[in-house]
Amino acid sequence: MILEWLGKIGDFSLTLLIVTLYGLLVGAYVERVIAKVQGRIGIPYSQPFINILKNFFKRTAVSHGVMFYLGPVFRIAGGIGTLAFVPVIYGSEMFSNFSMAGDLFLVIYFMFFGQLGMALGAGESGHPYSAIGIARGLSQMTAYEVPFALAVISIVIQYDTLSITGIVAAQQGGWQNWTVFTNWVATLAAMLAFLGMMGYSPFDIFLAPQEIPVGPPTEFHSAYLGLLQTNRALFGATKLILFMNLFFGGATGWIELMIKTLLIYMVAVVVGVAYPRFRVDQGIRFFFKIPTLIGIASIIYVQMVLIS
Amino acid sequence: MYKMGGLIKNMPFTFTFTMIAIIAMSGVPPLTGFGGKWLLTNALMEKGWYWIAAFAFFSSAVAFLYMFRLLQTVFLGQRKLEHAKLREAPAILLVPQVVMIAVIMVLSAYPKLLLDPLSAAVAPWLGGALVWDGFALQTHFGYWNAPMIMAVVAGVWMVPLVILLLISLTLKIQKVEQFNIVYAAERPHRPEDTHFAYNFFAHYDRAIGFLVRPRATAFWNTAVEWSYSLGASLRIFYNGNGQTYALFILMYFVAMFLVNGGILL
Amino acid sequence: MIKSLGTEDTLENAGLSAEEQQLFSNARPKAYEPYPIKAVEDFANWARANSLWILAFGTGCGAIELRPLMSARFDASRFGVAGRPTPRQSSVFVIGGYASVKTLKRIIRSYEQMQGPKFVLALGICPVNGGMYFDSYNTVNQFDQYLPVDLYITGCMPRPEVLVAGIMELQKKIKAGRCDGANRYIENFDWYKANQKKVIKNWDMPDYNW
Structure with a gap:
C-alpha cells in the first residue's frame, strides 16, 4: 500500500516535471510567434526559465500577512492539483496520475481552488488594483464557464460517462472518432470558452499586462512571483491537456501530446494576435450570447442527432 | 459591510x-x-x-x-x-x-x-x-x-x-x-x-x-404615468369652468332636439 | 556628521502625523550579503543579468527613448529585457534624463519599493551634472547624491541603440558582480536621506517606503 503510493507519487512527480518544462518551453515559443507577428525576433527559449530563476534569486521581499504569503502557494497547489486529477497519457498507468480519485466535475471545480487562494492573497495585500483585477478575473471566469459547462454536459451525454479516461477511450480508433468531428457543436462552444480561459486577447483585461499594474499579482514579487510564473506555465499546459483529452482524442504518447496541445494553443494565439481587447462587461456579454447559444445547441444536437 | x-x-x-x-x-x-x-x-x-x-x-x-x-x-x-x-x-x-x-x-x-x-x-x-x-x-x-x-x-x-x-x-x-x-x-x-x-x-x-432590475416598480410607475395623462385628457371636459358646463348643457339640449323630432325625423 | 534617523532598527518617520505612523512600516532596511557559495552567486548574477525587468516609469524626456526599445526595430526582449508596470517586480530603474524635484520624490518612493538586487541606469547628461538644466531651480544636478547609480549613459538624448549598448554593458557589470547599488544605498542610508530631504520640502511619506 505504502509502496504503491510512493510509486504513484514518483510517477506524478515525473509527469509534473515534464508538463512544467513543456509549459515553459511552449510559452517561450508562443512569445516568439507573437514577436514574429509584430516583426520582432523575440525572447530566447531560455527566457522563461531565467525569469523564474531570477525571481527565486531575489534577496529581499516584503510580506503583507500570512494570507499574502500563502496566496501563491494556493495558486500553484491549484495548478498541480488540477494536473493530478487529469490523466495525461491514455493507456499508460504510469501517467494516469491520480485520476482515479475523481472525474471531470472534480477537475472543473478544482480549477477554482487556485483562483480562490490567489484572490485571498491578493486581497490581503490591500492594493485596490489587485482587488480590481480579482473582480475582473472572477467575473470573466464565471462567464466563460457557462459555454464550457454546456459543452461538457453535451459530451457527457454523448459518451455516457464523466470519467476523463472513459471519454478518451471512447474517442480511440482513428481521427474520425474525436469529439471535434463527432460533436463539433460542443467543441466549438468549448473552444470559444477556451479563448477566455487562456487569457489572451481579446479576453486578457483581467491580467491587463500594462495598465492596472498586471492585475491580481500587482504586489507579488521575488519568490512569490517565481511560484506564480511556474504555475502559469503548468496550469496553461494542464488546461491544454484537458481540452486535448475531451475534444481531440487524447494522446497515447508524449510526442502526440505535445503536437496536439501546441496546435490547440495556437487557436488562442491566432485569435489573440489578430483581435483587440474586450472590456470585461463586453466579454461577459459575448460569452452569454453566441457561445452560450452554441452550447445549448450542442446539447440539443446530442439529444436529437447522436443519441436517437 | x-x-x-x-x-x-x-x-x-x-x-x-x-x-x-x-x-x-x-x-x-x-x-x-x-x-x-x-x-x-x-x-x-x-x-x-x-x-x-x-x-x-x-x-x-x-x-x-x-x-x-x-x-x-x-x-x-x-x-x-x-x-x-x-x-x-x-x-x-x-x-x-x-x-x-x-x-x-x-x-x-x-x-x-x-x-x-x-x-x-x-x-x-x-x-x-x-x-x-x-x-x-x-x-x-x-x-x-x-x-x-x-x-x-x-x-x-x-x-x-x-x-x-x-x-x-x-x-x-x-x-x-x-x-x-x-x-x-x-x-x-x-x-x-x-x-x-x-x-x-x-x-x-x-x-x-x-435582467435583475425590478420590473414591478417600472410597471406601476408606468401605470401611474398613464393615469395622470388620462386624468389630464379628461380635464379638457371636466375643467371646473361654469361656462364650459353651461355649454355642455346647451349642447345636450341641441343634441336631444336633433335626435327626438327635429330635423332627423 | 550626519544625523541618524531613528535607531538602528527603526526610523522615526518624522514626516508623518501620529495617526499615519501606524499605517506605514518604520523598519530600517538591511543590507544583504551575497550567497556564501561563490558559484551560486555567479549563477544568480547570470540569471539577474539575463532577465532585466525595467520599471515602466517614464521620468523626464528620456522616457520617450524607452518606447522604441521594445518595438520591432530595436527589440530589447532579445536580451531578456521586459517592461513591468509595478516596481515590486522590476529590477532596473531607468532614469530618463533630468529629474525634477517633484519627480524625484516619486522616483525615490518607487526605487525603495523595488526588491533587491536592483539596478539604476541613468540616461542622458542631466543626471551626471544637470546638463542644460544645470541652473534650474527645479531639477537636481547630480543624481547620485540622491540614489546610487550603477551605470551612466550620457548624451542628449542617447538614441535607443546607445541604450541597448548600455543595457549590455550593465549585463556585463552584473555578471562580474560589481552592481551593488542597492547595498550602497542602505549602508549610506542616512546620508542619502539627508540629501533627499534637503531638496524635497514636502516630505509626507515614511522615511523608507517598503
Whole structure:
C-alpha cells in the first residue's frame, strides 16, 4: 500500500516535471510567434526559465500577512492539483496520475481552488488594483464557464460517462472518432470558452499586462512571483491537456501530446494576435450570447442527432 | 459591510473559519460542498435534466463570486483607523466555530460517515442506495473518492509551501503595514478611499444587470404615468369652468332636439 | 556628521502625523550579503543579468527613448529585457534624463519599493551634472547624491541603440558582480536621506517606503 503510493507519487512527480518544462518551453515559443507577428525576433527559449530563476534569486521581499504569503502557494497547489486529477497519457498507468480519485466535475471545480487562494492573497495585500483585477478575473471566469459547462454536459451525454479516461477511450480508433468531428457543436462552444480561459486577447483585461499594474499579482514579487510564473506555465499546459483529452482524442504518447496541445494553443494565439481587447462587461456579454447559444445547441444536437 | 475592511489583522481565527466555510459552501474541492454539488449534478444528469444541471453549475460559479465578496469587503483590503483596536471574538464564540469546522473537515475526508445514515434513512421511501467501492462513491456517470482527493490536495498544498519556506530562508522578508503598497508612486492617504469593495462586480452589472432590475416598480410607475395623462385628457371636459358646463348643457339640449323630432325625423 | 534617523532598527518617520505612523512600516532596511557559495552567486548574477525587468516609469524626456526599445526595430526582449508596470517586480530603474524635484520624490518612493538586487541606469547628461538644466531651480544636478547609480549613459538624448549598448554593458557589470547599488544605498542610508530631504520640502511619506 505504502509502496504503491510512493510509486504513484514518483510517477506524478515525473509527469509534473515534464508538463512544467513543456509549459515553459511552449510559452517561450508562443512569445516568439507573437514577436514574429509584430516583426520582432523575440525572447530566447531560455527566457522563461531565467525569469523564474531570477525571481527565486531575489534577496529581499516584503510580506503583507500570512494570507499574502500563502496566496501563491494556493495558486500553484491549484495548478498541480488540477494536473493530478487529469490523466495525461491514455493507456499508460504510469501517467494516469491520480485520476482515479475523481472525474471531470472534480477537475472543473478544482480549477477554482487556485483562483480562490490567489484572490485571498491578493486581497490581503490591500492594493485596490489587485482587488480590481480579482473582480475582473472572477467575473470573466464565471462567464466563460457557462459555454464550457454546456459543452461538457453535451459530451457527457454523448459518451455516457464523466470519467476523463472513459471519454478518451471512447474517442480511440482513428481521427474520425474525436469529439471535434463527432460533436463539433460542443467543441466549438468549448473552444470559444477556451479563448477566455487562456487569457489572451481579446479576453486578457483581467491580467491587463500594462495598465492596472498586471492585475491580481500587482504586489507579488521575488519568490512569490517565481511560484506564480511556474504555475502559469503548468496550469496553461494542464488546461491544454484537458481540452486535448475531451475534444481531440487524447494522446497515447508524449510526442502526440505535445503536437496536439501546441496546435490547440495556437487557436488562442491566432485569435489573440489578430483581435483587440474586450472590456470585461463586453466579454461577459459575448460569452452569454453566441457561445452560450452554441452550447445549448450542442446539447440539443446530442439529444436529437447522436443519441436517437 | 462597507464600513469594515482589513479585519484579518485583528480577527485571524474568524477569518480562517469564514474562509473554510466559504470554500466548503462554494463547492471547491476538497471540502464537502463539492460532494453535495457532485451528487446533485449526477442525479440531475441521470434523470436527464440537463438544463437544470447546467444552471446548477453556473449558479455555483456565481455563488463563488458573491461569497468572495464577503471576504474581500470585511476581512481583506484596508483596515479603517477606528478599527485598529478591535479584538478577536471571545472564546465562547470561537469554540463552536472550531467544532463546526472540525466537523466539516472530517466529513470532507470521510463523507461516508454522513451519507450512509442518510441513505439508510431515505431508503424505505425512495429506494436505491448509494454504491460504494471502498471509500469511492460510484454513480452511473462517475466516481468520487473523497479521502484520496483530500490526501492529494493536502500533498500538493504542502509541497509548494515547503519550497517557499525554504526559499524564504535566503530572503530578507520584511513584514509591512497596510499602507506599504505600490500606489503608482504616490502614497495612499486614507484607508476609506484605498479600500476597493463598493460595487465590486460592476462589470457584471453593466453586462447583464438589466435582467435583475425590478420590473414591478417600472410597471406601476408606468401605470401611474398613464393615469395622470388620462386624468389630464379628461380635464379638457371636466375643467371646473361654469361656462364650459353651461355649454355642455346647451349642447345636450341641441343634441336631444336633433335626435327626438327635429330635423332627423 | 550626519544625523541618524531613528535607531538602528527603526526610523522615526518624522514626516508623518501620529495617526499615519501606524499605517506605514518604520523598519530600517538591511543590507544583504551575497550567497556564501561563490558559484551560486555567479549563477544568480547570470540569471539577474539575463532577465532585466525595467520599471515602466517614464521620468523626464528620456522616457520617450524607452518606447522604441521594445518595438520591432530595436527589440530589447532579445536580451531578456521586459517592461513591468509595478516596481515590486522590476529590477532596473531607468532614469530618463533630468529629474525634477517633484519627480524625484516619486522616483525615490518607487526605487525603495523595488526588491533587491536592483539596478539604476541613468540616461542622458542631466543626471551626471544637470546638463542644460544645470541652473534650474527645479531639477537636481547630480543624481547620485540622491540614489546610487550603477551605470551612466550620457548624451542628449542617447538614441535607443546607445541604450541597448548600455543595457549590455550593465549585463556585463552584473555578471562580474560589481552592481551593488542597492547595498550602497542602505549602508549610506542616512546620508542619502539627508540629501533627499534637503531638496524635497514636502516630505509626507515614511522615511523608507517598503
